[in-house]
Amino acid sequence: DTAVVWFRRDLRVRDQPAFLAAAGAASRSLALFVLDPALLRPSGAARRTFLYRSLRALDEALGGRLLVVHGDPAEVVPAVADAADAASVHIAADFGPYGTGRDEAVEKSLADAGRELVRTGSPYAVAPGRVRKDDGSPFRVFTPFRRAWTEHGWRRPAETDASTVAWLDPAAVDGGPRAVGIPDDDPVDAGLPDAGEDAAHRQWTAFLADAVTTYGDDRNRPDKEGTSRMSVYLKYGAVHPRTLLADLASRRSTSAETYRTELAWREFYADILFQRPDSARANYDRAFDALPLASGREAEERFDAWREGRTGFPIVDAGMRQLREQAWMHNRLRMIVASFLVKDLHLPWWRGARHFMQLLVDGDLASNQHGWQWTAGSGTDPAPYFRIFNPVVQGERFDPDGDYVRRFVPELRGVAGKAVHQPWALPGGAPAGYPEPIVDHRVERQEALARYERVKAQR
Numbered sequence: 416d417t418a419v420v421w422f423r424r425d426l427r428v429r430d431q432p433a434f435l436a437a438a439g440a441a442s443r444s445l446a447l448f449v450l451d452p453a454l455l456r457p458s459g460a461a462r463r464t465f466l467y468r469s470l471r472a473l474d475e476a477l478g479g480r481l482l483v484v485h486g487d488p489a490e491v492v493p494a495v496a497d498a499a500d501a502a503s504v505h506i507a508a509d510f511g512p513y514g515t516g517r518d519e520a521v522e523k524s525l526a527d528a529g530r531e532l533v534r535t536g537s538p539y540a541v542a543p544g545r546v547r548k549d550d551g552s553p554f555r556v557f558t559p560f561r562r563a564w565t566e567h568g569w570r571r572p573a574e575t576d577a578s579t580v581a582w583l584d585p586a587a588v589d590g591g592p593r594a595v596g597i598p599d600d601d602p603v604d605a606g607l608p609d610a611g612e613d614a615a616h617r618q619w620t621a622f623l624a625d626a627v628t629t630y631g632d633d634r635n636r637p638d639k640e641g642t643s644r645m646s647v648y649l650k651y652g653a654v655h656p657r658t659l660l661a662d663l664a665s666r667r668s669t670s671a672e673t674y675r676t677e678l679a680w681r682e683f684y685a686d687i688l689f690q691r692p693d694s695a696r697a698n699y700d701r702a703f704d705a706l707p708l709a710s711g712r713e714a715e716e717r718f719d720a721w722r723e724g725r726t727g728f729p730i731v732d733a734g735m736r737q738l739r740e741q742a743w744m745h746n747r748l749r750m751i752v753a754s755f756l757v758k759d760l761h762l763p764w765w766r767g768a769r770h771f772m773q774l775l776v777d778g779d780l781a782s783n784q785h786g787w788q789w790t791a792g793s794g795t796d797p798a799p800y801f802r803i804f805n806p807v808v809q810g811e812r813f814d815p816d817g818d819y820v821r822r823f824v825p826e827l828r829g830v831a832g833k834a835v836h837q838p839w840a841l842p843g844g845a846p847a848g849y850p851e852p853i854v855d856h857r858v859e860r861q862e863a864l865a866r867y868e869r870v871k872a873q874r
């Protein structure tokens with residue numbers, strides 16, 4: 416008898432509860448990954464390439480036994496199960512708007528053939544929908560969610576490795592969808608981190624050995640390597656957050672506590688998106704539908720300047736250029752550039768969010784859309800709309816010597832110290848080749864506040 420293990424956002428062999436379920440259901444399993452055009456198309460080259468590399472690492476861990484097929488999962492997964500005559504298909508549950516519908520469709524066509532879709536675990540320490548208020552309703556505010564999430568607790572990592580399951584050689588399966596193999600990398604300009612489970616553990620071990628002790632102080636400093644850079648590994652499930660939480664459990668420091676809180680944000684946003692799938696596109700707080708948005712040629716030119724990192728505000732430009740160079744951006748910068756797009760340029764958050772999703776290697780719908788909505792004021796726990804980031808002050812506070820700006824904006828490398836945050840104020844003006852500010856922050860701040868009156872009127 417055979418089972419299918421269908422990998423999605425869990426490209427690893429350690430801490431895989433679905434392996435235990437599959438091994439309990441059948442004597443051998445077929446490892447499957449489906450290249451789904453509906454997900455690949457909007458991913459952007461960085462995420463596609465990172466995915467392919469992660470799949471190569473997984474295939475290697477499985478002894479070359481990963482079957483890769485192409486198509487709509489609702490058709491190809493049942494077809495693979497038919498060909499392998501598998502009674503069950505094992506997955507970690509997905510809670511995103513697309514994944515939920517996809518899995519229901521797969522489950523239905525499997526059931527039509529008398530086969531079962533078995534969900535074991537999820538990409539989260541606590542599955543979305545589980546943490547509830549005493550009256551059973553979902554949380555809308557982070558701090559009480561985090562408290563209840565911590566009280567709920569999570570399982571210990573599952574003790575699995577590649578040998579937990581006896582993997583069937585895909586070549587032994589007759590018929591069914593054609594094996595297409597893992598695609599070649601898409602050309603990508605950005606430098607990407609190493610892919611795969613071993614790379615994830617290397618990164619995590621290095622962070623635990625060193626930066627975790629200073630994380631609480633340094634996580635807001637983009638000029639330092641102060642954060643873990645685990646987001647991309649969490650995105651693809653090269654490591655499960657449960658594993659990270661278990662490693663942190665014995666550490667009582669404030670930094671370890673802060674790190675747990677950051678992981679809780681990831682879980683909170685997944686929970687919110689699960690409750691409100693519409694919030695991937697629409698304002699979570701619908702009063703913000705009344706916010707007047709900029710449009711027209713000037714707005715488009717400003718959007719292009721933002722995307723290309725030539726707004727004339729060094730901290731904003733450095734962030735946007737880091738995004739292009741590394742397919743990643745420091746959290747502080749994500750907040751600064753998002754605030755600039757929404758409150759200085761009056762453009763809709765979803766345009767910025769879409770641009771991020773095209774370039775980020777860790778692009779994750781829940782964290783991204785809600786990170787944007789938080790900054791835009793339309794999300795849960797919003798930063799109050801009227802508290803508008805001043806890009807110069809943000810630069811001086813979080814990049815106090817200007818090192819971060821100089822790293823990503825070569826035109827400003829000749830400017831020493833924090834003066835780099837206001838190149839227009841230099842004795843000879845901004846260095847040649849660096850643009851003038853595209854807007855006057857003081858004027859746009861007033862404009863943002865005036866526009867916000869329309870939102871307030873809705874309440």
Ligand code: FAD
Nearest residue numbers: 642643644645646677678681746749778779782783786787
């Ligand atoms: P660390 O500081 O080491 O944090 C550890 C982990 O905690 C991260 O890997 C991540 O999983 C989680 N985390 C930290 N901060 C947040 C947060 N604010 N929200 C949710 N989870 C968090 N994160 C993504 O993973 N994908 C995205 O597409 C994404 N888009 C964002 C867009 C905006 C506008 C903002 C403000 C934030 C966004 N974030 C996103 C959250 C955060 O910026 C990144 O998770 C973080 O910068 C990743 O780097 P790191 O792993 O070194 O973080």
